Each structure stands twice: as structure tokens, then as C-alpha cells.
Amino acid sequence: MPVASGVERVTIVGLGLIGSSIARAVKERLPQAMVTGHDADADVRATARELGFCDAIIDSAAAAVADAELVILAVPVGRMADAAAAIAPGLKADAIISDVGSSKAGVADALAKALPGHVVIPAHPVAGTENSGPAAGFATLFEGRWCIVTPGAGAPAEAVALLSGFWQALGAKVETMDAAHHDMVLALTSHLPHLIAYTIVGTASELEEVTESEVIKYSAGGFRDFTRIAASDPVMWRDVFLANRDAVLATLQRFNEDLTVLQQAIRRGDGDKLEDWFTRTRAIRRSIIEQGQDDAAPDFGRKH
Amino acid sequence: MPVASGVERVTIVGLGLIGSSIARAVKERLPQAMVTGHDADADVRATARELGFCDAIIDSAAAAVADAELVILAVPVGRMADAAAAIAPGLKADAIISDVGSSKAGVADALAKALPGHVVIPAHPVAGTENSGPAAGFATLFEGRWCIVTPGAGAPAEAVALLSGFWQALGAKVETMDAAHHDMVLALTSHLPHLIAYTIVGTASELEEVTESEVIKYSAGGFRDFTRIAASDPVMWRDVFLANRDAVLATLQRFNEDLTVLQQAIRRGDGDKLEDWFTRTRAIRRSIIEQGQDDAAPDFGRKH
Numbered sequence: 194m195p196v197a198s199g200v201e202r203v204t205i206v207g208l209g210l211i212g213s214s215i216a217r218a219v220k221e222r223l224p225q226a227m228v229t230g231h232d233a234d235a236d237v238r239a240t241a242r243e244l245g246f247c248d249a250i251i252d253s254a255a256a257a258v259a260d261a262e263l264v265i266l267a268v269p270v271g272r273m274a275d276a277a278a279a280i281a282p283g284l285k286a287d288a289i290i291s292d293v294g295s296s297k298a299g300v301a302d303a304l305a306k307a308l309p310g311h312v313v314i315p316a317h318p319v320a321g322t323e324n325s326g327p328a329a330g331f332a333t334l335f336e337g338r339w340c341i342v343t344p345g346a347g348a349p350a351e352a353v354a355l356l357s358g359f360w361q362a363l364g365a366k367v368e369t370m371d372a373a374h375h376d377m378v379l380a381l382t383s384h385l386p387h388l389i390a391y392t393i394v395g396t397a398s399e400l401e402e403v404t405e406s407e408v409i410k411y412s413a414g415g416f417r418d419f420t421r422i423a424a425s426d427p428v429m430w431r432d433v434f435l436a437n438r439d440a441v442l443a444t445l446q447r448f449n450e451d452l453t454v455l456q457q458a459i460r461r462g463d464g465d466k467l468e469d470w471f472t473r474t475r476a477i478r479r480s481i482i483e484q485g486q487d488d489a490a491p492d493f494g495r496k497h
Numbered sequence: 498m499p500v501a502s503g504v505e506r507v508t509i510v511g512l513g514l515i516g517s518s519i520a521r522a523v524k525e526r527l528p529q530a531m532v533t534g535h536d537a538d539a540d541v542r543a544t545a546r547e548l549g550f551c552d553a554i555i556d557s558a559a560a561a562v563a564d565a566e567l568v569i570l571a572v573p574v575g576r577m578a579d580a581a582a583a584i585a586p587g588l589k590a591d592a593i594i595s596d597v598g599s600s601k602a603g604v605a606d607a608l609a610k611a612l613p614g615h616v617v618i619p620a621h622p623v624a625g626t627e628n629s630g631p632a633a634g635f636a637t638l639f640e641g642r643w644c645i646v647t648p649g650a651g652a653p654a655e656a657v658a659l660l661s662g663f664w665q666a667l668g669a670k671v672e673t674m675d676a677a678h679h680d681m682v683l684a685l686t687s688h689l690p691h692l693i694a695y696t697i698v699g700t701a702s703e704l705e706e707v708t709e710s711e712v713i714k715y716s717a718g719g720f721r722d723f724t725r726i727a728a729s730d731p732v733m734w735r736d737v738f739l740a741n742r743d744a745v746l747a748t749l750q751r752f753n754e755d756l757t758v759l760q761q762a763i764r765r766g767d768g769d770k771l772e773d774w775f776t777r778t779r780a781i782r783r784s785i786i787e788q789g790q791d792d793a794a795p796d797f798g799r800k801h
Binding site: 271295319320321322323324329338339341368374377378379381382383384385386387388389390391392393394395396397398399400402403405407408409410411412413414415416417418419420421422423424425427428430431432434435438441442444445447448449451452455456459460462464467468470471472473474475477478479480481484486487488491492493494495496 | 575599623624625626627628633642643645672678681682683685686687688689690691692693694695696697698699700701702703704706707709711712713714715716717718719720721722723724725726727728729731732734735736738739742745746748749751752753755756759760763764766768771772774775776777778779781782783784785788790791792795796797798799800
């Protein structure tokens with residue numbers, strides 16, 4: 194993988210699903226690189242040591258980044274500022290600092306403030322599962338997925354190239370865009386779907402007319418797909434909604450308008466409008482499968 | 498399978514995903530039974546003949562049911578009345594007529610009107626995939642899934658037992674409830690999730706700020722899960738929403754209230770409310786997996 198051969202020492206701060214997956218992917222795909230890990234939680238550090246996906250787990254954030262060329266902050270968006278402050282005393286002057294947060298404009302500001310004079314290049318690998326924690330990670334999480342890099346106006350081109358090459362070496366495809374556009378795209382493709390899924394699962398658990406046991410038994414009719422997303426890490430997602438508030442509220446408003454249109458069509462018995470709408474939405478699924486972003490097996494290939 | 502050994506001749510009317518899966522399951526699990534099939538669409542009949550999942554495909558609906566002890570109507574809910582009228586002239590006096598529709602009160606009325614004097618026992622196997630048509634079916638579709646039987650007040654107990662035994666023989670678990678309660682339970686666990694998924698996929702395809710290509714590329718962040726459901730058969734789902742209008746609108750109102758609460762929490766920056774909500778919704782996922790209604794593999798076991 195010559196694109197990333199320059200990276201010989203990486204530090205991952207935050208060893209949950211994403212951080213531990215990065216560490217595992219580096220060990221598998223960039224065996225020449227040394228990976229150091231740190232997590233603010235001593236229990237997570239202990240688990241990470243047992244699992245052995247880093248070359249070393251360091252108790253102090255500042256010590257962990259001491260020799261790193263590349264530092265990746267893999268903590269919830271709301272903890273980025275604290276994580277940056279904790280590593281600041283240990284950073285090499287020419288280290289590149291990046292992150293994996295699901296919203297980018299707010300994180301870019303927080304990191305720039307906490308790390309003045311350092312090269313900060315925010316990024317977001319669009320990958321994950323509903324599971325959390327250091328044991329949930331795996332080396333192939335980023336294969337064939339997109340990583341969006343959002344360099345600020347003054348970011349050195351060679352640092353952007355190094356970070357992009359690093360993600361490509363882990364199997365990701367890299368796209369560059371500005372942070373504000375990223376936040377709108379992800380509000381639509383990730384944050385709104387999570388908000389809707391969290392909502393409907395909550396609604397289902399509190400409807401008096403239907404017991405929770407019934408919801409669970411008959412979930413194969415569609416509901417269970419939403420529960421996967423609604424099982425995602427609560428703290429991570431709390432922070433995403435707070436950090437990307439404006440874009441989330443903007444897409445939510447559009448969703449609400451569309452839902453009102455369909456609600457009215459149902460109330461009025463307007464079958465043509467419903468059928469037209471439902472026919473349009475099929476095409477998008479086909480494109481997602483063609484572009485390798487989902488599994489074409491019916492029902493996601495679930496066992497029957 | 499002694500529970501269903503009484504069924505020696507079954508006719509399936511409507512040979513799409515569900516009808517063709519029933520036929521396949523009967524051939525595999527009730528080899529002594531003769532399965533006759535009919536579809537109003539000549540192309541579907543031709544495909545069904547090629548695929549060979551029925552012992553005979555009959556061009557006329559009335560002729561198809563001539564010797565059947567059990568007739569299952571597997572057509573969209575809006576076509577039940579027509580399908581029942583088409584089979585009426587050919588039915589044996591003691592035949593049991595059932596269906597697989599996703600809403601039950603309206604279907605029960607339509608079938609009772611179209612088939613006076615006959616034994617009608619509506620049912621709904623809660624199973625399916627996003628694919629449609631006779632080639633999409635498979636014999637294991639109902640294994641471990643629930644089939645809800647909704648007999649009316651005067652339904653003969655032995656007929657209910659025969660139908661229940663038939664579904665158990667195909668691998669399903671059977672539950673009995675009244676049609677109105679079925680419609681409320683399914684509005685929540687199936688119809689509302691489909692409506693929401695259709696809505697958000699439509700919203701995404703029309704948001705000016707984000708291109709369709711971006712929606713597709715970054716769909717792995719959550720959106721793609723909704724596209725699976727939103728690829729379901731448009732005519733079937735149009736009919737479901739029209740037939741189960743009141744229950745769908747009632748659950749939708751509750752969903753809208755909950756969404757407004759979360760929207761307000763985001764606007765006000767109320768992280769505690771968000772985190773509490775997101776923590777509650779995790780537990781339901783766990784129960785669904787424990788009860789075998791979904792796959793525990795992270796990300797539905799998608800390939801990476």
C-alpha cells in the first residue's frame with residue numbers, strides 16, 4: 194500500500210467500535226506501522242490490552258501521542274474538545290490530528306481552538322454497526338465504505354494526501370468536501386434516519402393499545418429494521434444531534450412536510466399518489482446495491 | 498406433520514412473493530398435498546409454470562379451486578373482493594377460504610360479502626422480503642415467523658384448527674386475535690415503519706442541497722436500511738394504507754407527537770432527554786434478537 198507508506202506511527206484516542214476497528218485495520222493492512230492507543234476510561238484500556246489490537250495502550254493521552262505522526266480522535270463529538278486538550282501537551286509540532294466524528298463543522302472549530310498551530314484535518318468514515326465498545330470493532334469495517342475528509346481552507350496539501358492515503362490503505366474510498374456540506378449530506382443520510390428510528394422505537398414501546406411483547410413478536414413486518422439503528426450508542430448520537438442541530442432540523446422539516454403529504458393521501462384515500470410515491474422510492478434501493486453500499490440478498494440475507 | 502395431515506388439496510390464488518412461497522413450502526413440507534395455483538396475470542402464470550412450484554397452474558380461478566379443501570388468496574388487499582368473486586363459482590361447499598393480507602378487518606368484510614355461506618378465516622403471515630413476484634418466493638420464508646389468524650365470531654373451531662395446523666406445518670408459529678386488534682398491532686409494527694421509510698427515501702431524493710449520487714454513496718450511515726423497506730411492492734402497500742387507514746393514522750399521530758418532543762429537545766440542546774430516549778430504545782432490539790425475530794450479527798451480518 195504505497196499510498197500510506199509514510200505513516201509509521203499512529204495513535205488512536207478513543208478505543209470504541211470505530212477506534213478499535215481502525216487499530217485492527219492498521220495492524221492487518223499496514224503491518225509496518227506502530228499503533229498506540231489511549232482511552233480516557235481505564236476499563237476500556239484494560240479490555241483493549243487484553244484484546245491486543247494495539248502495539249501499546251498508554252494510560253496518559255499526552256504520552257500516547259508523543260511520537261505520533263498521525264493522531265486520530267475517535268471519541269463522541271461532544272468530547273472532542275476535551276480529548277484535544279488532553280493530547281495537546283504531548284503532540285509533536287508536525288503531527289497531523291484528525292478525527293472520525295459524524296458532524297464536522299463544530300468539530301473543526303473545537304479542534305482548531307484546542308490545538309492552535311497544529312495541522313488539523315477532520316474526517317468521517319461513513320461506516321459503523323449498532324454495537325459499541327472495544328470488543329465490537331473489526332478490521333474490515335471500512336472496506337468499500339466512504340471516508341469523507343473535510344480540510345479547512347489552510348490545510349497543507351501533503352497532510353490531506355497523507356490522511357487520504359491512510360484511509361485508502363484501510364480499504365476506504367475517500368471523498369473531500371467542505372464541512373458544512375458534509376453536515377447537510379450526513380444529516381440526510383445518517384442523522385435523520387437515526388432520529389426517525391429512535392422515535393418510532395420509542396413510540397412503539399409506549400403505545401397503550403399494543404403490548405411490548407406484541408411489538409417484539411411481530412417485528413419482522415418492518416419494525417425490526419428500525420430497531421437495529423435505534424440500538425446505536427446513545428452518547429455518540431446525543432452528541433451528533435446537538436453538534437449538527439441546524440442541518441438535522443432543516444432535513445427534519447422537509448421530512449415532516451413529506452410525511453404530511455402522505456398522511457393526507459391516506460386520509461383522502463388517494464391511492465394514485467401513494468402508488469406513485471412508492472414506485473419512485475424503489476429506484477434508489479437499486480442504485481445503492483449497484484454501487485456496493487448494501488447487500489442485494491432479500492431481507493439483507495437474514496436467515497429464515 | 499400430523500397437525501396438517503388433513504390438507505390434501507390446496508389452491509393458491511395470487512402467485513407473487515407470498516403465494517409462491519406458500520406453494521414452495523407446501524411441496525417441501527407437505528409432500529402428500531396437491532397444490533394448484535392461479536394468478537389473474539397470464540405472464541405470472543407462465544412464469545409459475547416454468548418455475549414449477551405448483552402441481553398445476555390453472556388459467557381460470559373458478560376451475561383452480563374446484564377440488565380444494567383450502568384456498569388461500571395471496572393478492573393485494575385491494576383485490577381480495579375481486580379474487581373472491583372469481584373463485585366463488587368453483588368452490589366446494591365445505592372449502593375453507595383464507596388469505597394473507599396485511600390488514601384484516603376490511604378483508605374479513607370483503608370476503609364475507611363475496612362468499613356468503615362459505616367458511617372464511619382470514620390470516621396474516623408476518624413475513625416477507627422487499628422483493629416481489631413469483632421468482633422471489635422461497636420455501637423457508639415462514640420458518641420461525643408468526644402467522645396471525647383472525648377468525649370471526651362464528652368460525653367453526655375445526656376449520657380454525659386446520660388452518661392453524663397448515664401454517665404450523667409450513668414452519669410458522671400461530672397466534673389468534675381479533676381483526677381490529679391485529680390491525681392496530683400491524684399498523685405499529687409494519688405499516689407505520691413502511692410509511693416512514695417510504696417518506697424518508699422520497700425526501701432524500703428531492704432535497705436540493707444534496708444530490709442523489711451523494712445520498713447513494715453515503716447511505717451506509719443509516720439511510721440504506723430504510724431503502725430496503727421502501728423497495729417493497731407499491732401496489733400491495735398502497736392497498737394496505739387504504740385498507741388500514743384508521744389504525745395507520747392513529748399510530749402516525751403518536752409518532753408525530755414523539756418526533757416533536759425529540760425535535761424540541763434538539764432545538765433546545767437538551768442532551769439528557771435525548772440520551773434517556775436513546776438508551777430506552779436499545780432494550781427492544783435485544784428482546785427481538787432473543788426471540789429469534791432478527792439476526793444478532795452486527796449490521797445484519799452484511800459483508801464488509
